[in-house]
Amino acid sequence: MASDRTRGLVWRKSSRSGSPQGWDSSCVEIALGPAGVVHVRDSKDTSRPGFVVGPGAWEFFVGGLKR
Template identity: 50%
Template sequence: MSTTPDVHWVKSSYSANGGNNCVEWAPSIALATGTVPVRDSKDTSLPGFTVSGSAWSTFVGSLKAQS
């Protein structure tokens, strides 16, 4: 997946205070396609990847359960 400049990427609110150890996702693409683009927030020039909406929900749910 290439990095497209007009895509709005969102970083977790848990990544505040300069934390760059996080992933970013593109919600507008997820809504339009049902797949979730994900990329590394430390180096956004690297190619990202996509996961299914259900895989993303499982991932986010498991992170919420740990906090």
């Protein structure tokens, strides 16, 4: 069930989730919120609460993945 702070957000999942290369289908979904915050949740159980990170923390995290 969506909370008031996540209702209306557009969630998206990695295009590599469940890929044929045999990677694990475990994945997270993200949604951009007001002021650039990023909401993160488990794609297998969207009823559980997720967490929110600021735009700077998200950019740092994604930058580390690209290395």
